[in-house]
Amino acid sequence: MKILAAVDSFKGSISSSEINDIIAKELEIKNLEVIQKPLADGGEGTMDALIDSGVAKKIDCMVIGSLGEKIQSYYALMNNGTAVIEIAQICGLPMIPENKRNPLHTTTYGVGEAIMHAINHGADNVVITLGGSATNDLGIGMLQALGVTITDESDQPVPLGAAALKDITHIDFSTCFTAIKNITLSVITDVQNPLFGQNGATFIFGPQKGITPEDAVEIEEQIQRLCTITPILEKYQDTPGAGAAGGLGAACLALDAQIFDGADWFMETLQVKEVIHQVDVVITGEGKLDSQTLSGKAPISIANYARSLNKPVIAIAGSIDSSLLTRFYESGINVCLSVIPGVQTLEQAMERSQVQNNISYISQQIATFLSWPKK
C-alpha cells in the first residue's frame, strides 16, 4: 500500500517535513510505502517547507527590519528561478517585542530590499507571501526600496512608517526600478480583506499590531486620501487581499502582481496532485483543525482533490473543533485523528519533543490499522 504523508507544520512546534518524516518512519516499520510532500498554505512555514523539500535553497540577506534596524533574514530561491519571500520573516509581528509594536513607526522597507536581493541572485519570478506583519504602512516602505518616488510637499522623501503617510503628497510609480518591470511578481495573501473600510487592513488587523483607536482613524483617512491621489492604488483598493499585511497587498497589486491562493500555489509547485494519483491513502493535517482550516487551508485543498479521485484521507491534528466534523467530512477528510494520547496541557502539547512523541504515537496507530491483515 502506498501512502502520501503531506501534513502542514504544527505552527510554533514542528515543521511539515519533520512531521512527515516521523509518519514515514512509523509506517515503513510496517512495510507501508510512504511518499512525503511538505505542505504549507502561503503562511508561516512556506519558505521552510520549500527549502526542507529540496526544491529551493535558503538565501541569507541583510535587510531593514520593521523597526528600521538591519536584520538578518532569508528567502527561498527555487531551482526554476522563483524566489519566495515570506514577509513575516522580515517585518513580522512576532519578531518585535510587544512594547515596541507600533505601526506608526514600523516599515515594510526590508521587503523591497529582499525583492531586489532575489533579483540580483537571478530570480525572474518573485512570490511574496503576505501576512503576520507588524506594519500598516500601505507598503510605502517596500515601494520606496523599489525606487517608487514618494515625497512630501517639499519634494523630500518621507520617513518610514505609517506616521509619515500624512506627509505624502506625491507617489510616482514611473521611477520604479526597471528590474521590477522585468520580473513576474505574485502574491499569496493570508486574508481577503480590502484595503480600507470597516473590514479593511487598519480597523481589522491594526489593533493586534498596537494601533490605538485614534491612530487607526488617522491612518485610515490617510490611506483613503493616498488612494484618491494615486489612481493605481485606487484601482486595487477593493481587491480581496489588498488589505493584507497593512496594505502591502495593495502596493504589490499596484506593481502588477498577480494574487494566488496559497494552498493551490503550493500544491501546484510541489506537484502534490500528481502524487495523490499514485497513492492509496492520504495523510494530511495541521496543528489545529478548525474553521480556519475550512477556509481554504492546505489540508482541505488536498482532501478535496483526493475526494475527487475517491482516495481516503486521514487528517491528524493537535486540536480538532469537533463541532465541525461534518464539514470536514464533506470537504474530503474521512477521519480526523487527534495526536494527543492522553490529558496534556496546551504547553505540554506544543512542546517540541512531546509533539514528536504524539505524532509517533498516532502514526503507529495508523500504521497498525493500514497494515492489517498481515500477509
Ligand SMILES: O=C(O)[C@H](O)CO
Ligand atoms: O499581516 C497582517 O496584517 C495580517 O496577517 C493580515 O494580512
